[in-house]
Amino acid sequence: MFRILGNKWSCHLLYYFADTASVTATTDELVTHLIQHETTAGPDDTTRVKTELHHKHFPKLAAAGVIDYDPRDETVRYHDGTPLEAVETLAARME
16 A cells, blocks of 8 residues: 555556546546656656556556556546545645
8 A cells, every 4th residue: 555655656546536526537548647747757758658557557556456457448447435545635635
């Protein structure tokens, strides 16, 4: 849980779902969100961000039971109500 919250990209993915009414998103929507909110990524980094999400962040979040990721149609489904959600809310306030 702390490894996930210790990574800004993973936190911003959780913030995305906390700030929207939807529990599903496309990979492209999440890439756009990260590029808009993360200072280390710019519009020219779209492919790099998408690749890193696919290979690093989505698998960690899925293993923690926070999301389901379908790489075939590039959709992410967020599982609200997990223990991580309460900690994420605290992390957002501290940031």
